[in-house]
Amino acid sequence: MSYLIKQMGHVIISSPDPEGAAQDLADVVGLRITGRDGDTVYLSSNDRHHEVSYVKGDGEAVAMGLEAVSAEAVDEVYNRAKSEGLEIVTDKPLGKFYDRAVTIVAPGGAVIEVHTPIKRDQTRRYLGSGPRPRRIEHFNSNAPDTAAYGEFCEDILGMKLSDKTSDDGLRWYRAQDGFHHTIAMGTGPTSLHHYAFDLHCFEDLARIADNLSVKDRAMIWGPGRHGAGDNIFTYYADPHGCLVENSIEMAHIANDAVYEPRTWDISEGLAGRWLNMWGTPPTPDFLVPGVNFAKTK
Numbered sequence: 001m002s003y004l005i006k007q008m009g010h011v012i013i014s015s016p017d018p019e020g021a022a023q024d025l026a027d028v029v030g031l032r033i034t035g036r037d038g039d040t041v042y043l044s045s046n047d048r049h050h051e052v053s054y055v056k057g058d059g060e061a062v063a064m065g066l067e068a069v070s071a072e073a074v075d076e077v078y079n080r081a082k083s084e085g086l087e088i089v090t091d092k093p094l095g096k097f098y099d100r101a102v103t104i105v106a107p108g109g110a111v112i113e114v115h116t117p118i119k120r121d122q123t124r125r126y127l128g129s130g131p132r133p134r135r136i137e138h139f140n141s142n143a144p145d146t147a148a149y150g151e152f153c154e155d156i157l158g159m160k161l162s163d164k165t166s167d168d169g170l171r172w173y174r175a176q177d178g179f180h181h182t183i184a185m186g187t188g189p190t191s192l193h194h195y196a197f198d199l200h201c202f203e204d205l206a207r208i209a210d211n212l213s214v215k216d217r218a219m220i221w222g223p224g225r226h227g228a229g230d231n232i233f234t235y236y237a238d239p240h241g242c243l244v245e246n247s248i249e250m251a252h253i254a255n256d257a258v259y260e261p262r263t264w265d266i267s268e269g270l271a272g273r274w275l276n277m278w279g280t281p282p283t284p285d286f287l288v289p290g291v292n293f294a295k296t297k
């Protein structure tokens with residue numbers, strides 16, 4: 001099967017205070033605000049018009065955007081979703097600055113928008129106090145049945161399984177760009193657990209921790225190195241209680257033809273090295289569901 005999804009696109013999060021949430025992301029991680037439209041505030045870390053939109057609302061996930069390989073791929077996703085009887089929220093873009101989109105409720109409740117590329121109309125570099133990520137990297141959402149959610153990623157979105165856990169509960173799926181995962185999932189009530197940015201170096205993660213300390217806040221977990229994806233991570237909580245992962249060194253799968261998905265033995269539980277190769281188990285604050293999807297809570 002050929003890929004329909006090229007890479008991570010964008011995230012839309014609702015907030016009682018979109019301006020405050022946007023400024024917080026700019027302060028801590030170093031994206032910059034690229035525009036405003038009514039109550040909506042857009043941010044980007046590169047030449048895309050936006051990678052994050054904060055819209056007015058209750059502090060929930062509105063949709064996770066995936067950039068399609070083509071307009072025809074958006075149509076193909078629509079057709080597949082329709083023939084499978086999935087709920088199609090809309091076949092119009094949820095936001096501006098991209099032409100075509102379809103928004104689908106995945107099995108288990110994640111709301112996913114597959115869209116043509118967001119306009120590249122920003123400078124690649126910009127002034128600002130934060131470390132400035134390369135890009136938005138992936139999202140991680142929970143579903144009661146990750147087998148069904150995973151089948152959706154493969155059969156409707158044309159993504160490929162990179163790794164899974166031995167109980168089949170956690171799964172990681174990649175898109176055409178070859179990075180180990182664009183969608184990660186765990187078993188649980190429907191929620192968005194985290195959204196993640198790709199940073200440049202370990203010092204960036206230290207700077208994010210310093211930025212949090214200036215705001216009298218703390219990281220939730222990390223630094224550590226995940227088994228699946230091999231990326232070094234830290235996590236903190238955004239103003240709505242959704243975790244934000246800052247990541248470096250995610251594995252890149254250059255050749256699908258020779259890659260074999262790995263199954264991680266989780267018999268040691270959450271303290272096992274499969275979750276953090278460096279050995280520090282997740283904190284209680286990491287083991288939270290995250291935030292609801294506004295449409296499917």
Ligand SMILES: [Fe+2]
Binds near residue numbers: 184194245
């Ligand atoms: Fe992650």
